[in-house]
Amino acid sequence: MATETNSRGTPYDGRLFELYTKYVREPESKIDVYGYTLLVTGYLLAIGGMAVYLIGPSGTGVPNDTVYLVRKVAVLLAAPGLLLSLLGIVSLLPVTNRSLYAAVVGTLVGLGAVVAFGMHYPQNWHFGTPSYSEPIIAVYTAGVAIVAGVVIMVPVVTGERSYFSETTVGHEYDHPDIALGKADRGGLFAVFKRDTEWSWRFIDQNAVAGSTGSFLSRLEAEQRVDAVKEQVADAGLLEIKHAAFRLYESGDDGWQWHLLRDDGSAVAEGGRDFDSRDTAESAINAIKDHGPDAEVIVREAAAFDVYRRDSEFAWRLVDDDRGPLAEAVEAHGDRSAARTDLDAFRERVGAATELLVDAYGVELRSDDDGWRWFLRDDAHRRLASSTGTYESKGVAESAVYDLLERVERANTVVAGEPTYDVYRTGSDWAWRLVDDAGAPVARGVERVGDAETAAAGAEELQSHAEAADVVEIEDLEFETYRRGGAWHWRLVDAERAVHARSTDAYDSEEEAAAVVDRVRSEAPEANLIEFDNAAFQVYEAEGGAWRWRLIDEDGTVLADSGQGEYESKDDAMSAMMTLQENAPDAEHLEIEHAAFELFQDDDGWGWRLVDDIGDTIADSATRYDEEEGARGAMDSLVASVSEVDERRMRDGIFQVYADGDDEWWWRFVHPDGRVVAESPSAFGTRHQVEAAVESLRGDATDASVATLGELAVRLHPDDWHWELVDADREPVATGRVSHDDRAAVESAVSDLQASAAETTVYEIRDAAFDCYRSEDGWTWRLVDADHEPLARASATYDDRAAVQSAVERVSALAPDADVVDYDDVAFELRSEADGWTWRLVDEDGRALGAAAGYHDTREDAEQDLEAARETFADASVLEIDSAAFEFHRTDEGWQWRLVDDHGEELARSIATFESRVEAQEDLSTVKSLGPDAWVSTAE
Template sequence: MTHAMKIYQNLFRLYERYVGEPDSKKDVYGYWLFVLGYLIAAAGVFAFVVGYAGDTGSYVLIRISGVTAAAGLSVCLFGLVLMLPVRRRGIQASAFGLVISLVGVVFFAAVYPHDWRGHGADWSVEVISVYAVGIGIIAGVTALVPVVTGQRGMFVEEEGQTEDPPILTGDALEGAQFAVFRDEAGDWRWHVLHLEALAASTERAVTRPEATEGIERVKSQISSAGLLELTTSAFRLYEDRNGAWKWTLARDDGSVVGSCVDEFDSRDEAEGSVSFLKDRGPDADVIEIDGAAFTYTEERDQWYWQLIDDERRALASDDVGHRSQKRAEEAARTFAERFEHARVLDVADVGVELYEGESGWAWRAVDDSDDVIATATDEFESRRDAEEAVEAILPALESASITVAGEPTYELYQSGEEWQFRLIDEAERVVARSPEERRDHEGTERRVEQFSERARDADIVEIDDAEYEVYPAADGREFSFDDGDDLPATVDETERREAELSADGGVVGEDGRETGPDWNWRLVTEGRDVIAASNEPHSDAETAEEAIDRVREQASEAELIEFENAAFQVYEADSGEWRWRLIDEDGNVLADSGAEHTSRNEAAEAMMTLKEQAPEAELLEIETAAFELFVDEDDEWGWRLIDEGGKLVAEDPATHPTREAAKAAMDRVLEHLESDVRTMHEAIFQPYAAEDWHWRFVLPSGEIVAVDGQEHPTRDDLVERLEAVRDAAASGHRYTIGDVTVQLYGTDDWQFRLLNRDRETIADSTVSYTSQSEGRAVVETITDHATDAPIFAIEDAVVRLESDGGWQWSLIDYERDVIGSSVDPAADKSALKSEVETVRRLAPLAGRVDFDVASFELVTDEDDRWRWRLLDEDGRTVAISSETFDSIEVGREALEGVRELIDAASILEIDSVSFELHAAEDDDGWVWQLVDEYGTTMAESTRVYDTRTAAREAMNNVKAQAPGGWITFTD
């Protein structure tokens, strides 16, 4: 029974239970339309009242409630019309009125409130008129027209007086009566009574009107029915209502044993099918399956195979149809051959497949549904090379960082044993990177922090040739005491570790007083080469600048002095007195006169007394400032500037391998002696030009913590792009990346890609996700289970395990085409694997079911009951049983009787309504049936008659009396 039929039956049952017996179908439909319309209208009124009571009234509420209430009223009135005794033309007129009223409702919904009651075009009168006309037609057709015209019968049925049947009033001595009653299932049936019940219906009617229609049909055809006497089984040939010929096989008692499967275009084709059954059926064997076998079925001109075991349980099937049975057989053999050696592919979360591409081997990631979620961008020469690449990637994925494209990002990465960083902007460009590698991760992270904190406020300073930089020597933001730090040479290591730096860079001494930062100066070139530097700190920036002026003054007048050993110096002190001292080749004072002398000669005589103890020491007389070239203990050369008082005022910050190199460094200082002086409180961006323009980020200490990641064609272009660099530096997220990084990218749809350490794409996703969170969840699943991901290659085929409302398997080739799959889902994975092994064992041994010219096959239906069917040599079903059996054994026993029936059956062509006279099932009496021209049994005798003559007389009584029989209904 269809779903619509069930609803139809339930409506009638409810009406009969709560209202009463309906006179016709329209009574039931009218009642339920009335109830539906009432509920819709009530809902509209309720919504309006509640909306205004809750102080939420609005035009939208009025429009919704108005449309609902008006539509409900229209449906309600139309339901009342159907419940009245109205003729067909009245119902048609009311239906027309219903359509007009609903048009008015739609009209109202379209114009309210903008064109209603003085607003806009004001369609209120027209809307009300249309709706009123529709309602008027619905009500007026049945209520007003009969009154006005006086013609009751125009739309309303005339109800005549009922007459009792003559057999009940005594006006007739004999007659027949149709007694309509409910059976145990609550359905309507009927009996024909002639002093007793003579006949019974074989079909059930859901409603009283349907029962009445069936009776009227029998009454109209029974008088013309012929007589057929069946003494043996018979094939009934008949033409159905669609003009197709069919046949059924019936026993001599009229019960149907089997029927044809196909429809035939002509009577001759149907007779040919019956002839095949009579010729081959009695001797047809029953197909037996040993272990497993492949069967083949045809559906809609497509052939399919199925693997079944000896209990007829389906183990595997083919979802792809084939043009012929031969091709289906080839597909089944291919399935068996491939399944035997196929690997079971059990991907719990993620797996990696190696496959051969256009020019080499590649790999792709699949999820637990075997859907490809990412593919590699590169191909490899061999499968082993691709496998090695995957084996390197999977462990790295476990700890891989997940970044988001379009977000500024710092990437800290290791190159060999050294660490570096790079800054990626929103456009995925490398806009900054570390200037050189560091030994430790913490030092690189500290550089990132320094760049991030200071980039936004850093000035842009360009150095033309060279500049003096005055800078604070003790800046708490510059220094840390980690072993990997390279501390500036101007700060003593021991003092640095013992001192505490205040928040503004001042040094807190042991007495607890903040003494303020020390200031130094350096002379740097455009390339950040420090060619001169102060030899001692200064109390403030102004003092440091004064020291620079002094160096300029002294250096411009200084002579060049060279010595390789210790030397005596005679010099005039600031007080005008003369003194001497002994200095080593590094400029350190070894001895001093300790007293002042009034003349150079007096100082020289005192000095000569000591010179006898150091005969190799040179004798230097200092009258003005001087540059000294010297060799240190490592045989490296350098220079220093000594003023006229013998005081060291500047020195070479570096050493050189030769005297000439030291002399060139000194000359370089003299060349840039008059450079500008700049106080460097904060970090700076320093632009400089090579072939293109670049920048470096310099801290006050002189340390370069970042350089640009790309060149710029002009200085203006560099300055313009620096604004974006500042923003990216300040807002960038920090990630420590390894060999592999996973990056999410997209806007509306999100995807992911795998990047290597050089930001080259390793693999890209093949699917997209609706949100970043969904994409991140997939990526996290991959990273969490990467180390457990199986690596496989489909050389021929694999068995894929799937869980989608139940565990199932499918055999797929390397192109993911399904070769075969399981039929019924398993309870769990272990049960599914057990089924796979069963198929692996049986499929190679399963043969084709060999069909003889005709073969019987026992199959189960959806209710697990057994039927037989007859197959021809091509495996096509010719006939199927109409009866079902509890077990296969009972079915086999029934087949023996079917063979005998087929052999003895006659052929009857049914072309009109006929009475059939049969021997009873137990051969102890006679029964009759009334069969229509389509082979359908319309009525049957209510009892078994002792003799053929008694059955025939009863049948003739029904034939004579039934056409005039009266219909009565009883519960």
């Protein structure tokens, strides 16, 4: 059975009353519901406070602040809970209004004490200065005492007399006085329950009138009876002698109308609530003017509407229930422009592909110069674009996939910050130093096999650049240096060719320097020892001991006395003679001062300088193919070595030099003699190259080392956008979005790198359904190849599956959908769950009127529509501003009904009558007896 509710709202509407009726009982009054709610709320607060106190942390080891907080929360929950529970009990008792007011005052007093407790605990409680504990407890106790006093004293004071006592809702049993034995007629409103719902009837000697619906509770039924009693006396009789529009204000601050025939039967209704009386009258006037001749549209499938939107024209695709599926993005000034826009959509929607971008997408597009790509987010905003073009789509697509793979592991560099770039070149790795302008100012001289080795080379310049001297080597120069914890020396020229080197390692720099001095002083005086065959050399060692060795004609040592030493030269000669039989042709040489020896080993010819005790103090670092080459190098050394300067290399050097074109360069020489870095370009003068070295010192020392590989992300601090650069720091893609700060752009880059593997690569040839997530939920739009929107969804969806389903539905329905285009108004015939019906809509698709009911077949609905057409033009307009009785004729006969000023039907006759006169006599009984009739409720 349908349930009727009061459209104006009742005192018993609301979720609280529904729950009370469902789970407790039928409420006697509103105060029953509120009182029970207070009781439950107070109970929950009190239990919650006790739970906090019992479960909260306490005991030794817990900070005092935590203990105080637990106690404070427990009291702030439990104390109001007790007061509200007591107030709820008072509300449920049969108390007078004064008692109820007293309980409310006591509750407020107690709550005031609770607020004071929250303000002063624990700092001014018991031991604080001042201490408010006693007055707060006293005030709270007084409040509880007042409320509890009302609870305790009501049963004592009222006792058995409570049956007659006047409570807050009046006398509990309020029966009317009945004059027994009198012949006077009287009416009775009987409120009764049938199954689970309530209803009522008005009874004279028989049932005369009844409710038009049923109610969920007895209170609603009784309230409806009271409304009928109030309206019956003053309700007039509405005489409808011909068809009329009945215009009235509905209960939702809106306006509504019904079209009735002269027999009271309904023809049509407004179909919706109108915002104002003028709007409802405008709908009636449109129906009267255009209804008789309006076009009829059958709604059995999806269709396109051209309608007015914000004083302009637009189109939309609606399903058979007029539910919007798609709509135009822009409105137009005239209807023809909207039709043109619609035609463009219909041409492209059939071939449109579905485009779904989870996080990022890369679009491939062609232009006059070739193919380009654009990085877009899931809302298809352009984030970045390629800086160059590609000769074909395949090349562009391959480049995109390659970039997506590399961007996942790309490191980040910041424009404007000096950086050591470790980058890949072919199959090798290299490094360079770039300044704050991004220009390379130093580079490694060697290609290596891995990034770690290249980074180590950069770090060598980083660690030595600050203290390294700037020098120029014009001819030859001695350099002392440390390697492996020991000191060595070498003689180099301007091209870093080593002409001589130490053969031993020395414990200190001074020892190495002393040997350099010996070479510088002894080499010019040293003779060249030459022999055709093997030779025995006898020499005096340190401490006056003597030694010997046997060398062949190539200078190779064949044998020596080892660790053995002899007290005199004769002893050494005697020992050496024992080996004479192994080298009978060997010459006997006695070394009395330093001498040069030419020798040949596996690498070629070289020379060495042997001091007077037989120790090799220097040799040629270079080997020559012929003996003459070694001899020439030795002669060159002898001629210049005495004038060569010595440099002690503790931190390496920046060596500046000029090439054959008088262009100046620099190279950084590590202390061990390796050339680690060099200038990437030449300078015009020595002053310029030295200035460049001084300029890069700070950058070389402070710059960080970053591995670029083949791709890196470069951040720009001016507006914090990013771009992709290759190994040469040439831009590959440029970002189009600026960010607030470095953290924001780094977050955006990290998100892009994390999503690179799932990035969609696509091409829009003609049009595509762009499915994306907006602020309100998932939705879609149809875009062309330029990403210009052609149409959009009319709603948002909960998830991606739902929006994909919506796109599929539009794709299936749009190609075959007809275009519904009409001026002013049109009738819609449509099939709904209850059957066929019709309604009249304006050019915006808004309902102006609708059929009063449903029909089993389309033909019946069409006949009803044609009958309604005949009624529209001549129907008058009646405005209802008070309750009225109406007569109407049905198939069984005449009936009457009572309608209030909001158009809501309050009551109707139980019986049907053969004539209007009989119905009017029945109505007279209700009008005369109804206002004073008493109400009887039957459980």
